[in-house]
Amino acid sequence: MLLTRNKLGGYGRGWLRSTPECNQASRKLNGIGKDCDEYPFNSSIEGGPTNYNANGVSLKFINSGQNRSGGSLLGGMYRSDGLSAGEKYLVFSHKIFPKSFYLTRKGKVKTTLGPDPDGPY
Numbered sequence: 001m002l003l004t005r006n007k008l009g010g011y012g013r014g015w016l017r018s019t020p021e022c023n024q025a026s027r028k029l030n031g032i033g034k035d036c037d038e039y040p041f042n043s044s045i046e047g048g049p050t051n052y053n054a055n056g057v058s059l060k061f062i063n064s065g066q067n068r069s070g071g072s073l074l075g076g077m078y079r080s081d082g083l084s085a086g087e088k089y090l091v092f093s094h095k096i097f098p099k100s101f102y103l104t105r106k107g108k109v110k111t112t113l114g115p116d117p118d119g120p121y
Contacts, residue, residue, distance in 0.1 A: 001093075003044040005078060007085045010041070011048035019052065021059040035067040036060070040091075041074060077102045 016022045022036035039058050040046040051057050083089060102109070 001040065001046075001091045002088055003040055003046050003091055004088050005083050005085050006043050006045050006048070010043035013042065015049040015052070016042075016059065019059055022061075026061075030061045033064055034061040035064045037062045037067050037070075043074065043078075073102065080108055081106060 016036050016038065017024070020026065027036070036059055038047055038052075040051070040056075042048060047057055052059070077083070077089075081089075
């Protein structure tokens with residue numbers, strides 16, 4: 001998927017708390033040790049509340065450590081590759097890859113600390 005980096009900080013995370021998938025009731029039911037994760041990323045123009053309202057954003061609870069590792073990985077990619085707001089980048093996802101990873105324009109490769117949050121396929 002081709003994504004575009006949003007401004008620093010993205011849309012903030014407050015909007016997630018008002019969605020049925022991530023509101024307080026859902027957190028009580030599903031959220032112990034988990035974070036509400038979004039795709040496309042909140043830090044991309046294609047993510048966020050407007051695209052969520054247009055049914056273009058997926059939200060679900062995943063392991064907190066894995067979610068935060070993925071967020072750190074994404075932030076690290078932005079920094080190491082010098083990706084500025086408005087610049088595009090590609091995200092590849094396939095069930096054969098056991099971990100999330102990125103390959104920067106500079107040829108740098110990094111992986112997450114844990115397995116794919118969706119588990120084995």
